[in-house]
Amino acid sequence: MTKTLNILDTTLREGEIHPGISYSTNERKEIGLDLVELGTPRIEFPLLSLGRGAKLTDITSATKEIEESSNSIAIIQCRSLKSDIESAQQYEVKGCAVYLAVSEIQRKNKLNEISIEETINRLTESMTLLKECGFKYRRAVLEDVSKFFSAYKGKEDTIENFTKLIKAVNETEATIISLPDTFGALTPGQSIKMFKTARQLTKKELAGHFHNDYGRALTNSIAVIEQELIDEIQVSIYGLGARNGIPDHYEISVYCLDDLNIDIGENRDSFWKTYHNFEKITKIPIPWRHPLKAIRESAGTHIKQQLKNKEGYIPKKKLLHDFNEQEIIHEAGKYLSKQQIQILIGSLVDEKTVIRITNKIAGYAQLRGKNILPIEVRDLIQKDTGIKLSIEDVSKVIYGSNFGFLILKLDPKTPARVMVDDISSWEGVEWITQIYGSIDMLIACQLKINEENTLEKVKKKYRKWIQSTEEWFAE
Incomplete structure (x- = not known):
């Protein structure tokens, strides 16, 4: 697979909807420039409510430098309102995305029961205004359109109305159409069907934006990427976003780079730096289950394999791009590997002694109910065998050189x-x-x-x- 795919990172827009997240002006700028350095082609920002104390420079301090870069563009997302679009023009960016609810339930409750025809008219007017305002990237966001293909569709959420919407937006000044799974309930099969149907109706770029309410954001994204149905996929660092979030940037991009050979324009070696900088800037720790979190091994058989050849448990490309020796930690616990003790004292004692010491240390950890530290391993070995080891040597084997x-x-x-x-x-x-x-x-x-x-x-x-x-x- 060699198809080009554009990554749109919305950490600075969707990510700020995540509970407890609020960026300062400097944080936005630092995060935005890190994404530029990563090579992310599209970086999205919110339209701030300037009447509520926010300042234009809260965003433009970041977008100005992004726009001056050679490979990335900044995008402002706003409502399908003339006042919002005119406000977005003040940011002097190349891109603007306009969203409008299209499902029956959201048109009824959010938009005073406007009809499909009124929805089409508003989107058409918005796309025309975007072009008049000079935006090169013009995205029509059909909010909650996934209802049309889900088990939760309303009476008006029909294939006929979906077809009417796509055909109408295809005739507008939009350069790209976003079909978001706003409520995060689509399955991979339903996601494929939605984008296949749209692809038959338009030649404009299509964008995917999947929410994770049922834990399917990543699998739905992968499904439509593998089918070559989309031109843009929207992601965020850690998958931050409304409710349960959206796909994680690393997980999508690295899958494209390592497994699908898709040209996404990003630097594979820069993800570690980008994520650890984000952690440092925001004080939000990398989640324990994230692929870039340091690996801690306590199972003896796993440690034995890694001490001999790490590729037995860690893919070669991850070792090459994502980790250094300080981030693979071999603990000393009740499942202690004989290989660890063999490395420490194997040249000085026979195998029976290595096994006995291994069992003794593991038993001590079992009794303590937790893993034990290098200094304790050193003392137990010295007490039993008289062999004096340095803390540095023990730490390299038990916890790593760090x-x-x-x-x-x-x-x-x-x-x-x-x-x-x-x-x-x-x-x-x-x-x-x-x-x-x-x-x-x-x-x-x-x-x-x-x-x-x-x-x-x-x-x-x-x-x-x-x-x-x-x-x-x-x-």
Whole structure:
């Protein structure tokens, strides 16, 4: 498959509808420029309500630089109203999308029961106005059109009316028609049928926008992409969006790049940076199940395979593009792999001793009810065999080369409990404890998270109370 597909990222528009999400002006700009660097061709923004305290520069500070880039365009989405379209013109962007509800239930409840004919007239007028305003990219969004192909259709949501809508919009000044699954209930088969029907009625570009209310956003998107039925797919970082969100940008784009050989114009090696920057900018952690989240393995057989050849469990292209050694963490727990202990002491003892030590450490983890740390593994090995290992060597095998300890000497007036409660909640921190004497606080953690040094983060936030610090690997 070599068909070209345009990725439209709507993190800055649809993503801000997600509960709890609100971007600052600087955050919009940083995220937008990261998407430009990724190579995303189309980046969507909302039309702000300027009468409610928002300023035009809240958006234009980002869109101006995007428009000046060679490969990306900025798009404003607004309602099918003359006032909205004229306001969108102030943003000086190349693209504008206009949405209008077309299903029976939404026309009745949102649009004062306007008819299909009135809907067509409003969309036609809007597309004409978009062209007059100078927009090169003009998208007609037939909101809730998926009802026509679902089990939830109204009496007027017929194939005849769908045909009438598509034929009418085909005659307008629209350059692209969006058929969104607004309520997220289509199946892959229904999605294919909707776009196949539309494809027979128009030669204009078609855009897919699938919601995830039933967990089908990704599969519906893949279904119509594989059938080569769409020209644009709309995504967001983490899949952020209204209610249960939309398809995740990485999951769609990387599927196109790694498996379908579709030219989407994006840089495969930049997704890791884009997502970790988004996490850093917004303070929203990468979800635990996301493909770019660090891999933590505790199953012994899995760890054994990965220590010998990671491709046994992790696809080669993911290893090449998505991970570094610091993000594959091999834990020490009740399913501890003999291979881990073999690497540490196998050259110094016989196999029976390796097995005995492995079982002893695994039993200790079972008794504790949780995974154990490199320092504990080191001490158990030394106590049983007399072999002295460095924390650095053990950490490379048990947690990875990024794992270590932070030692803090604190002012006597330090609110230690507040620090413990706060730092223990940080990503990558395994445990934190107060130690009275020459050391006041010991933190076991990954020393660098998303290119941010954990020690520097501690020093920056608690510099008032810290007298001295140290990163510790070796004894």
